[in-house]
Amino acid sequence: MDTARNVALEAWMAEHGHSSNSLAEAVNRAQERLTGRPGGHDGSSVRAWKSGRIRWPKSATRKALEDVTGLSATALGFVPRGRTPSTPASPQEDPDMKRRTLVGGIAAAAAAAAAPGTVAPRRIGMSDVDRLQHRFAEIIASDHRHGGQPGIEQRAAALADEALNLQNAGSATQRVRNSLYACAASFRSSAMWAAIDGRRYDDAKAHMREAQALAEMAGDQAIKFRIWSHAGAMYRHMGRPADALAANDVARGLHITRRDPMFASLGLARQAAIHGAAQDRTGTRRAFDQAQDAMDRADPEDYRPVWMLAFYDQAELHSLALSAHLSLGDYPAAEFHAHRCLSALRPHMVRSRAITTTRLAHAQLAQGEVEAATLTAMKVPADAATRHARVSRMLQEFGAALRATAPGSPPVETWTEHAAAWRTTA
Template sequence: MTSSRAVSRSVPNLAFRRLRGQRSPGEFAAAVRRAAREIGEHVACDARYVGRVEAGEIRCPNYAYERVFLHMFPGLTLRDLGFSAREDVRGRAARVTSQRRPSPAAAGPAAAPSSAAPSSAVPSGAVPSGPVPSKAVPSGETSTTSTTSEESDVLRRAFITSGPATVMAASLGLGGTSAAAASAAIPAPRRVGETEVHAVEEAVRRIRLLDDRHGADGLYRSAAQPLRAAYSLLDAGTTTRRSTAERLYAGAGELSISVGWLAHDSGRFDAARSHYAEALATARIAGDPALEAHAFCNTSFLARDAGQYREAVRAAQAGRRAAARLSSPRLLSLLALREAGGRARLGDRTGCAQALSQAHGYFDRGPSDADPEWMSFFGEPELEANEALCHAALGDWARAARHAYRAAALQQPHFARNLALYRAELAADLARSGAPDEAAAAGHQVLDLLEDVQSSRIHTALAGTVRVLLPQRRLPEVGAFLERHASVNARA
């Protein structure tokens, strides 16, 4: 008992505290996040994290924080920052775990490990509120009080520890291991059946659900783990039936698109392009036109956001050719909208109008049993939002604002990320159409939603609105919005 208490006692990190200087923990956390953005990292640093480091609870940061800290303080090492060597912390964590966990022999037959155990602990679809099981925490992220990653937030903990995604990771030996160790842990002759395929499909659904509610920024890194697991199942090549193999290819491809979207929405365009290309290759190998159309649809969207407008048009047209083999007018409508968006940014008013007309024509045919599951987000609000983007790209700001307003008014509240995005687009259109007070009011609504939504795209859109409104900051409504935005941005 005495030994266990001595091991868990924290030693304050005085060196780190000195480096903070006169800044408050919140101000220092904001500086950490700014430094992370400078080098392309994304860390969820806040005052609580700074306090944990200074209290000695975090003896060694994970790799993302390590890169950020070394960028902030060039020439210093982790030891100079008051941290312990990673190998020392890992060794200590292993000793603490061994002290706490009874051996299988001591626990008896009932305690024998089972790959299905995690799923019985957390029902499928549930969002747990308790701590993360240690087996779900990536290696290299250690703390004296918990095995939970200091960078993980509740969204990523919920995803990794929920239902079939955990079953898949555990059954493949992926729980809490590095990528190299994970691939080594998967035996070559592997029998893949209904359980594994169902786990892949459920992982896709869970990513989409959490993205709809909260945005992509907090999910991307965690979602890569089940993606590796899914493609490891494909590499094993030991499915028992053709129908199972087809579902596995489709599930792995959809998972790759979902992870690509998380990268896309959080500003990691190169990673998104790689994931979409992987999904397209999987679709071609499997001869799956639905997956191929989805991959081209997202590739077109990415190309538009990346400023590659001709590629956006070509990818949308390729998607429409693939979708022609299906019986989903709504899918054809969305692909026509993707083409319209690319043409609008090329300044092609005629081509954009034709594509928008086609999109409305397909949409008016109504839903179909052949509509892909991933298109659950696509309804009248998304149709209006995409049309608003086209008019905005052509400089028709008042017309764009009308469509953006309808998109926000029609959107269901549980699609929180899309609702925030539509209101951000509305704020931008109003600001540029000469309605600063109305733009500020819409901006306030976006800030209300950003308490629960994490999306780099939305932050970028709102920042553009702020720049447009700055010359009118003397207006009371505008000034209040700009002040609140600056305050929220400083905390973020």
């Protein structure tokens, strides 16, 4: 039987700037929100819909498409089984469409009567959510390049407000509203992390409180995990390991850690770093072993949010181990994990490379390797050395430790000149 192209779907995609691949990704995300499991669609799936080879997708796919587009499946040109494209369903044959048309007409009439001459409010849909999620990915990328900058914090906070403003900009389904709250919580959590990374802890706590409230309204387990896990990291950096463990335990208690071993691994790895700060050697070793085991069990094909995909991998596990062993004073182990981290870091992890290189220099210096430590510290890029609060402080501490270890030595002179050059080019 000949198939007729789905011109309605093609027209909607053209109007909203969707390629086959981008629509497939949006449908997969919507299906994840609906069912708890991501869809398995790709560009070829969408091309099959457009060509008419698939005239009536499965029910979960149809619902995901409706959430993404704000239109019914029949309005998108899909034809229920048993009907032919040449005899499309009339409004009387499609009760759902008839009900939506009637309700829409009543609502439009009521709006016109209440406010003559005004334009009906726009409909907020998943395309708006997708646009915000794209901006969120940009924030994540900027954080990994620069980290801790007030500008990143301010942009993330402004985007959180933009997501919230959309709640009042038009009509939307409850799923869209929940997704907007999740977007706002995601941006607030990025503002929180930028403030933590920049050692602006009062600002970080303010972002945390707002992010937690937004995540509750969204009911999004992944972003709840991110916020509480960040809270644990914040208290660890503030030297409050008891509070850090309590916050991290909230993250680890969420059911997403039982559903996805990768979330369990991150929670355990951060718990191990907290144990290191608390001088608990046994707890540190046990938690890292469990974190590695959970990571090994995780399915790399499972759907995960962009913030998780962007940073948590074997390199980050070694980075947290490096932090823990430095705190414990186990410098050979710290150096081992530093080298393993640096060898596995992905190119976009610019901020992480600067932090790891600085920590490696500390581990080498603590073992008496004065020249090697100095050369390592000099590899930190000038931008990170002068503009990233955590890196700057660690390098200042390195310089003080170097002068105390080898006063008046050639490495001290070399380091002093190099640090002065950094300040000149800042």
